[in-house]
Amino acid sequence: MITLSSDFDWPYPAAMKGVIASRCDARLIDVTHQFPRGELRTTAFWLGEILPYFPPSVHLVVVDPGVGTDRDILVVRAGDHLLVGPDNGVLAHPASCLGGPRKAFALQEIESDSETFHGRDVFAPLAAELHGMDPADVGSLDSLIEREEIDAIRFPDPEVDDDTAKGTVLVIDGFGNVITNLPGSVLADRMGRSVRVNDESVPVRPSYGHVPVGARLATVGSHGNVELAVNQGRGSTAFDLESGDSVTVNRES
Amino acid sequence: MITLSSDFDWPYPAAMKGVIASRCDARLIDVTHQFPRGELRTTAFWLGEILPYFPPSVHLVVVDPGVGTDRDILVVRAGDHLLVGPDNGVLAHPASCLGGPRKAFALQEIESDSETFHGRDVFAPLAAELHGMDPADVGSLDSLIEREEIDAIRFPDPEVDDDTAKGTVLVIDGFGNVITNLPGSVLADRMGRSVRVNDESVPVRPSYGHVPVGARLATVGSHGNVELAVNQGRGSTAFDLESGDSVTVNRES
């Protein structure tokens, strides 16, 4: 199986699929081609959330604002999975979420018909070549050279003590839910009660429908972190928060 | 085959696909993940239009604003098809359109890693489990309990007499076409002539290109109902109609 992720929207993903389908019979599943253009942090976050739900696969990741410059093209083994993408930091977090033995390689040479669409001319053929390989054997390919380190997008660490947790908004999802880097454990014994979020009282509930339509809540999202939301509305608007903003949660009694 | 429908946009559908692909080799086809967020009526309408064109399948439907509350999770047999989704009314209409012997079941227990993403943690594993089963045997699963009734979104009935038909706008499609609940038979002997729609004269034509670009028409849409449209334009704007509005068609001579 090959999964495909990019910030291409349409129609470029189809060219990559054609290239792959011309070279192997791998099943193709889109993660998404709607990643915000060039946003490496958002891409890395979501890939870390989603790729671990897939069976062993080759994961093709083309969010690559540096296409055609001297950035390397990587193959990263993460357990039974292989990631293929640019060396711009986007692969490290999902590789870490996938777990297992990890090794990184770079393409020795980049040969491409175009300098602006390596997704079609380099990444897709490489993914097709890797399809069906044992990830443990990928180092045997002459085209790859082992890399000690790869670039890594890093997420800020939260500061959590008994009373107060200080963190950051990682991303806003499509529903407008505010996903923070605060661990869900911050809310563990507050379920059904309330906390102070940036100094305002907010009910803590197991899911959205436990407050009236339009009302705010804090919950533990599907990612395991503290999420700030509005039942059938947009938490990002109600809490006036966007990606990168600070969030302080006080576990008021 | 498993079809997938949701209001998730991106990236959450990919997590469901990963879960299913980890558990079975079912072919996956997206109906859409663009259903308007939480809009049960629109979702039910389109599923009723589209699912009957599929071969026998498991249809996974996750438009579920009540996720994590005490709403049940249903499996509905409709002939050779199985529907999986929340008990919020969204499944009844497509089940009825699919036809065949019908039976409904609820999950006895909902066990989930998260309370905010049952699509990934409950619905997707359930769809994978149902894949390949004979729909007639689904009642044999210990995890399910038969349900006499399920919640049902109901569509308003039109009032049709010889001269006048009074109905409602069901949905606006992406082209801006206004889809009503009036049966196409209302226009049957008016083809090539005209009717009065909300008191204005509108030509009745077999399809859009039979009037000039930008002009209005009434036609029988692909759903068999009266549709109000503009050739290469938006009927919803030209007729000033939106979902839920009243439409009166007078069959003027």
Next chain:
Amino acid sequence: MITLSSDFDWPYPAAMKGVIASRCDARLIDVTHQFPRGELRTTAFWLGEILPYFPPSVHLVVVDPGVGTDRDILVVRAGDHLLVGPDNGVLAHPASCLGGPRKAFALQEIESDSETFHGRDVFAPLAAELHGMDPADVGSLDSLIEREEIDAIRFPDPEVDDDTAKGTVLVIDGFGNVITNLPGSVLADRMGRSVRVNDESVPVRPSYGHVPVGARLATVGSHGNVELAVNQGRGSTAFDLESGDSVTVNRES
């Protein structure tokens, strides 16, 4: 394999997929369903860029503002590929890009449940019927009649001399990159230097990341033509150009 292209967005493509999946086991790959509504030129351009990357396939193309009028429905053989779509000009350019022996056929009779959704009722069943056929044998189908000529969207020819190249913007892609009809050879010996584009000096670079973020450049795009872009920005805005506009490139020394 059957590829699917349309301007339907959602949910209509799913009905076509259901119809095909009910009739054959062809693998289905979406090219896109986001073609701008009824824009034949844009559709033809992108299909010409993308379909040649696919292995031999049936390519279903439903950008069809004349649905239900007397326009013909075509099957075009292009080498090992078959194209299915309306006779509105959209198929000629991709057929020419696919290359190989070419022959065109029209459906003798159009039988359809609806006059507004031939994609579902005529094109999809036809694509399913063609799946698995040797493209050389398609003329043997009783339902088809050979056509000497088909309608063709034509793209303007550029005027290129030693100093100056005059061309046209063909399309703006989703990144805002301005894709012209000027051949990349216009920039061949200017790489790393600059040219004058509509009388303003613009650096010529192999790809976007060779200029600072937000800066303009001229490059050879993945289509082989001159492309005007902004690194991590929108070239269409920075150059104030849209589809159909004139572009003059002076190869200043």
